[in-house]
Amino acid sequence: MPKISSPLPIQYSIDRADRIRFINEAWLQFACQNAGAHLNRAYVIGKSLWEFIEGEDISQLYGLIFKAVRTKHQAVVFRFRCDSSVCRRYFQLTVSPLQEDELMLSTHLIREVSRSPVPLLDPDVQRGEPVLTICSWCLKACLPKKEWVELEEAIHRLDYLGKGVVPRLTHGLCLECQINIEEELKNLR
């Protein structure tokens, strides 16, 4: 049974040079649960957002989104996934223009669904070779021959459980997400 959650939105803003200006309590709580307790306001404020974004593809994509919102002065809304090892989590991200090229990013959880634990997404698990690329936006995993499938399917098809090894993860962007996001940005007038 899916659990519907409606906690406060996770919000932060960045200045025109993409430095973090503001984070709300929900941002801190979420970051600490997922990345560690070292993330507090003193540590985060004033830092470049790019220090917190992993992967070249996803950085480029955020760059495109920020540029479009700043140029067209219009908000955009996207759906994305940010799972934990025990939950599938579906989020909506709104990027809104503020004054002087500042941007507000507001993320809220739309839906959270429990799943059987996936060690692949457990930050504390010990990892070995090989490396598996997952899409930062939809969390699909990239199989050989550039085929993107749901994580559970990738684990099954690559037989990670049989091999008893949890691969290291690297972040990328699947073609479908890239096309969808670029389409969304083109629709801004």
Ligand SMILES: [Zn+2]
């Ligand atoms: Zn994707």
